[in-house]
Amino acid sequence: MKPSCKMAKSKDTTEEKILNAAKEVFMKYGLYGSRMHDIADTAGINKALLHYYFRSKEKLFDTVFSGALHKYLQQMDAFLDSSLPIRQRLNNYVDNVFSFLEEYPQMPVFIIKEVSINPELFRDRVDVLKKDKGISIIQVLEKEIELGTIRKMDTALFLINLHSLCSYPFLAAPIFKHVLKANHKNWEEYSPAKIKQSVKQFIERTLLS
Amino acid sequence: MKPSCKMAKSKDTTEEKILNAAKEVFMKYGLYGSRMHDIADTAGINKALLHYYFRSKEKLFDTVFSGALHKYLQQMDAFLDSSLPIRQRLNNYVDNVFSFLEEYPQMPVFIIKEVSINPELFRDRVDVLKKDKGISIIQVLEKEIELGTIRKMDTALFLINLHSLCSYPFLAAPIFKHVLKANHKNWEEYSPAKIKQSVKQFIERTLLS
DNA sequence: GTCTATAATTTGATAGAC
DNA sequence: GTCTATCAAATTATAGAC
Structure with missing residues (x-):
């Protein structure tokens, strides 16, 4: 609750939005059942950005x-x-x-x-x-x-x-x-x-x- | 064990081979994670036969x-x-x-x-x-x-x-x-x-x- | 960093020969 | 009933503009 606590700033970075979305989708549908499109939509960003931050679906899954x-x-x-x-x-x-x-x-x-x-x-x-x-x-x-x-x-x-x-x-x-x-x-x-x-x-x- | 018992005859019909393969694949990968190709391979038959016996992936899944x-x-x-x-x-x-x-x-x-x-x-x-x-x-x-x-x-x-x-x-x-x-x-x-x-x-x- | 457009594969489904 | 060939749509991945 102190002003020095920087949670608001570090929370909404694109990479974290992707990871959170990926977590949600992968957990529900698994690796093969998940679609990159779904993850992008859930994160509220473009598909291409997924590949910009994580090279491939497999890499993203591995991280999650x-x-x-x-x-x-x-x-x-x-x-x-x-x-x-x-x-x-x-x-x-x-x-x-x-x-x-x-x-x-x-x-x-x-x-x-x-x-x-x-x-x-x-x-x-x-x-x-x-x-x-x-x-x-x-x-x-x-x-x-x-x-x-x-x-x-x-x-x-x-x-x-x-x-x-x-x-x-x-x-x-x-x-x-x-x-x-x-x-x-x-x-x-x-x-x-x-x-x-x-x-x-x-x-x-x-x-x- | 009686000769009248017709288990050997009724076991290996194509429809059953498909159902068994579908059971195996769907149970492991789920609906969205499964591929018709995998099911056909597991059953040892052609992809087209899956659609001949069951109209679509969804129908086949529903049966299973x-x-x-x-x-x-x-x-x-x-x-x-x-x-x-x-x-x-x-x-x-x-x-x-x-x-x-x-x-x-x-x-x-x-x-x-x-x-x-x-x-x-x-x-x-x-x-x-x-x-x-x-x-x-x-x-x-x-x-x-x-x-x-x-x-x-x-x-x-x-x-x-x-x-x-x-x-x-x-x-x-x-x-x-x-x-x-x-x-x-x-x-x-x-x-x-x-x-x-x-x-x-x-x-x-x-x-x- | 983020987007649009598009390439390259994969996948569900059908047509038609046998 | 079963297969090969093929289409249409979906899906991963990339190129290139901004």
């Missing part, structure tokens, strides 16, 4: 995808505040994952789809991203089990379950909304907050029931 | 999508064997969902993506499919709660969690495999059987812990 993957893996492995007790840390982790998913609901499907079509997109990049990561959530859990703080369990399976419970409700929201509205008479609304609560309940019951 | 949606909703709501106790029924349900997902791992993403791009695909068809359905899983759970057989809970939320735990591991398999292999030293393999077991554990803990 790299950014997305980086952001995704970063939040997936962000397990900070090592001073806090494990339950608190897990709760914070779920909070972070949910804020991330509320901002980018289609991020997981985007990554998953594009990787399934083009596996080298993943292989080429993951190892690089690994380097600047700290200790992983799995290793933390393993240590807590050794210490006896939480129940013995398959930590990888726990992580799979946890992310399933967080991500899928966002990506399957349109389907769930329809099915639930039809079958569940007193179903109020599709609420991320309620879903988040149920994830935390799952954690609590898994760690020690 | 309708079939997929029907199959998906059918298994999502198949909750038979009403004579069995509720825990047994839920276990069978999970078994069915897993066999379905092992056969069609990308089915959920396919439906979800195409519906998010083209919402009327869903709206136009779901109501029709609803008609021949029996009682839904949610209504069964509500009744069991009334009877006191299971703990009081938000049944819609339970269904969301349940499907998240089943579907997401299949669709995110490539990602999980990579991340786990890197972070989890003694991680053997990505096993659907183990994941299924954890889903059943979730059910047990949720119904009454």
Whole structure:
């Protein structure tokens, strides 16, 4: 809010308008399903400018995808505040994952789809991203089990379950909304907050029931 | 196995070869990302034949999508064997969902993506499919709660969690495999059987812990 | 940097021989 | 029913004016 904060100035550059538009279109339609024309229209500029800033469709896609993957893996492995007790840390982790998913609901499907079509997109990049990561959530859990703080369990399976419970409700929201509205008479609304609560309940019951 | 069974004869018709190829390509690339050329190649036939059997790309896609949606909703709501106790029924349900997902791992993403791009695909068809359905899983759970057989809970939320735990591991398999292999030293393999077991554990803990 | 015009490919679809 | 040849439209990409 200070006058020195230069967000208004740096926000509306053409390159950023293109990147934002590309993000939107690529996330929805994927690499092969997207049209440069659509991206230009969404950005409110001319097609030729896309090629001026990014040589080709593939280059533009690569830029968008790299950014997305980086952001995704970063939040997936962000397990900070090592001073806090494990339950608190897990709760914070779920909070972070949910804020991330509320901002980018289609991020997981985007990554998953594009990787399934083009596996080298993943292989080429993951190892690089690994380097600047700290200790992983799995290793933390393993240590807590050794210490006896939480129940013995398959930590990888726990992580799979946890992310399933967080991500899928966002990506399957349109389907769930329809099915639930039809079958569940007193179903109020599709609420991320309620879903988040149920994830935390799952954690609590898994760690020690 | 009887000689009267005519499966060999009816299997390799051109129309079926096209439909199988279309299923494969559309599921992977979506409507806009798929190329008729690819479908023809996958089917091992000529492009022109696609238009001979199905008027247009849209018609062909519609056929594939309708079939997929029907199959998906059918298994999502198949909750038979009403004579069995509720825990047994839920276990069978999970078994069915897993066999379905092992056969069609990308089915959920396919439906979800195409519906998010083209919402009327869903709206136009779901109501029709609803008609021949029996009682839904949610209504069964509500009744069991009334009877006191299971703990009081938000049944819609339970269904969301349940499907998240089943579907997401299949669709995110490539990602999980990579991340786990890197972070989890003694991680053997990505096993659907183990994941299924954890889903059943979730059910047990949720119904009454 | 941004636009218009246009080239070069790709892609959905059809006509017509067999 | 199946194929080859081909058209028309769409799509990526570039050239050149401003």
